[in-house]
Amino acid sequence: MIEIFNLQKVYGTQMALSVDNLKIAKNDFVGLVGNNGAGKTTMLSLILDLIEPTKGYVTSKLIKVSDSDEWKSYTGSFLNEGFLIPFLSPIEFFEFIGSLHGKNSADIKDFLEENEQFFKQDAFSGKYIRELSAGNKNKIGILASFLSKPEILILDEPFSNLDPSSQSWLKSKLKALSNEGVTILISSHDLKHVTEVCNRILLLEDGHIVKDTNTSNETLIELEQYFDI
């Protein structure tokens, strides 16, 4: 579904990412792990055509992401606050994003009811997105990425800043989406979460993929050894 060809991103003299070839197949649920600065966000940003590669390219369904807008209609994503609109209320934001995907106010109401354990509306009432806590902003972005019922979902550190019950809800939700056939790519610093939900783990070190493995009972221990914890 997604393929990377000789992809490099260089900042000054620093190689932020260098991946010769990577295939992410339909229905893969990939977890990207690595130390701070390893290149996780750079890789996700390149896949989403948010930054220009120094070399190489990315395809989605065999079409270069930099040459086409087609992939945008079947790809949901949330990397950071820059994906939000701070002066809107959460509902206004969902309605705006929903309108881009042909959804009306009633559809948004149903969507929020379906996800009400994650998005407890009372906690958000009367506030603009700019006034929300980091975790609640994260929830808005994650939910908005689900709105188009994407075939591919790309999330950068989705568990960060979430309270334990929201983390648990999100794990179940992502597993359910994966079971429905959605191709998922997430980054995370939480090795337990990522090995629990993902069926494939990519370990990045200094911009290079140093491990690409299917998740097994040993994966968590191996990763803990790698990170020396």
Ligand SMILES: Nc1ncnc2c1ncn2[C@@H]1O[C@H](COP(=O)(O)OP(=O)(O)OP(=O)(O)O)[C@@H](O)[C@H]1O
């Ligand atoms: N705009 C930029 N200008 C210069 N260097 C950058 C820029 N963006 C990223 N980098 C560098 O590229 C490298 C990879 O950064 P990246 O944000 O992809 O890491 P990461 O794995 O997502 O880290 P973290 O876990 O801290 O979020 C880092 O050394 C970072 O300093």
